[in-house]
Amino acid sequence: MIEELRIRSLGVIDDAVLEFDPGFTVVTGETGAGKTMVVTGLGLLLGARSDAGQVRHGATQANVEGTIIIDSEGPVASRIVEAGGSVDEDVAVIARSVSAQGRSRAHVGGAGAPIGVLVDLAADLAVVHGQADQQRLLEPARQRELLDAYADAHDLRGRYQTAFEEHDQAQRRLAELVEQRQSRLQEADAVRFGLAEIEKVGPQAGEDLALRIEEQRLSHADELFGAAGAVRQLLDNSDNESDVGSSSINAQTADARRLLDSVREHDEVLAKLADRVAELGYLATDLASDLTTYLDGIEVDPLRLAAVSERRAALSQLTRKYGQTIDEVLAWFEQAAARLHELDATDHDVDVLSRQVETLRQKLAGTGLLLSVARQTAASELAQAVTDELADLAMPHAALTIAVEQTEDEDGLELDDGRRVRFGSQGLDEVAILLQPHADAPAQSLARGASGGELSRVMLALEAVLAGADAVPTFVFDEVDAGVGGKAAVEVGRRLARLARSAQVIVVTHLPQVAAFADRHLVVSKSSDGVVTSSDVVAVSTKDRAKELARMLAGLEESALGQAHAEELLEMAASERRIP
DSSP: OEEEEEEEEETTEEEEEEEOOSSEEEEEEOTTSSHHHHHHHHHHHTTOOOOGGGBOTTOSEEEEEEEEEOOTTSHHHHHHHHTTOOOBTTEEEEEEEEETTSOEEEEETTEEEOHHHHHHHHHHHEEEEOHHHHHHTTSHHHHHHHHHHHHTOHHHHHHHHHHHHHHHHHHHHHHHHHHTHHHHHHHHHHHHHHHHHHHHHOOOTTHHHHHHHHHHHHHTHHHHHHHHHHHHHHHOOTTOTTSTTOOOHHHHHHHHHHHHHTTGGGOHHHHHHHHHHHHHHHHHHHHHHHHHHHHHHOOOOHHHHHHHHHHHHHHHHHHHHHOSSHHHHHHHHHHHHHHHHHHHHHHHHHHHHHHHHHHHHHHHHHHHHHHHHHHHHHHHHHHHHHHHHHHHTTOTTOEEEEEEEOOEEEEEEEOTTSOEEOOBTTBSOEEEEEEEOSTTSOOEEHHHHOOHHHHHHHHHHHHHHHHTTOOOOEEEEESTTTTOOHHHHHHHHHHHHHHTTTSEEEEEOSOHHHHTTOSEEEEEOOOTTSOBOGGGEEEEOHHHHHHHHHHHHHSOTTOHHHHHHHHHHHHHHHHHHHOO
16 A cells, blocks of 8 residues: 655656545646646656656656555565565555656665566556556457456466467477478488489598509609619619629728728727718618619509599599598588488478477367356456446446457367367457447447447446456556546546545546545645645645535635535535445
């Protein structure tokens, strides 16, 4: 419950303190005096969007502070403590500031908090209704929300929405797979062709490099044999007996070694040089031996050369398509094999996913049907309860009905009775509130069949009925009685007073018939220079209240006739409030 509201520098209000009755508080005042700013301030406390334009001209920021009475063990108190604030017994303070630059800050229980905390608290603190809410009442989505609230279908609708999301995700994935099937088939054919081509050649790791080296040797075998043989002969031609008198490098090195060995004992330097000549002889001998081995290994084989060239050509066909080297070709082969397995598995996935989608559709249909039954049951009960309320709101011959219908759709969900119906994220049903204003009129949608005054009373009747199913302790109405007058206005006031027996009700109104029923009457008035100060928001009673009602009746605050009419209204309302 909201005990007190302080507003500073908000719109035309400079500084005002409003104390609310636990029952029915009404706020009145001349046009432009700032009545709507009271609702704006309450909205800011409840997390409504802020605007720099709300800040009073010349001020640096607007501030709204509310004192609320709560259960210290309840959810609001727990949320305040979670946010770092404190609750003093059953009292807490929440505040909101809006700077002239548009920045907004919130405090709960004395601690700074995100604006989202105020939104969370609002769900358990109050419901604010303005003329915009009357327009929202014309929307099918809002009508469905009200019906679900009365049916207490929150958990059931949550189950349906979870099933809907699961089905939607699976359906979208299936559609993607089916749509991509042709491109997958083309890709799979290309991959299979490449794998078959590589398997046919059967390349080995590093084979291209080895064959290139072998082809080089085979192509130049004669040149290699001649050059290696000539060097071999230069090093050592001892095995060539026909070459008498020739001198090989080995022979010359042996002669040089003998000459130096004969005198090495006479000079250490020369002895070292003799050792180096000996080493040279050993190296020449080893090199000659290696060349002999090399010559033995040289193969002059035109058939082998042709086979190598043909093999290299086959490998080149692969490296032009699948990689620059055979090793890269083999890597492509492994990746392509894995990709082909994935592509082949996708068709299996389509089958599996199709069965999964069908299972989810059955689950969705079952949950949707339960939600639909709950709505249909609640619809008749809610419609009758609102019709009864309308009778008390000067619409004795009005009848309200709530249609809960399904649209057949061949692509929809199949129900137990064989019908296929359209479905969406909120269920299988289309909900429409229909009003028959009087016995001779047809039942029509609120958008077509309700006048402004009738729409106000329908919304009030709905709120009165739903209040029993809603634990929110405070209801705020901003000129919800628009379009209502005369006897109907009296009935609206009477109904608001009745609602105030079970909840706190705060109403901004221009109707004296409504204001007369309030337990506390706050008047917002302009000062001489057109601004509102703290002294301009006062709680009026007795004579001053009658004067305000007389002003509201027809600007007759100084008229004895107006005063008498106002006092009559107050007396009537007082006697009504005494009736249990």
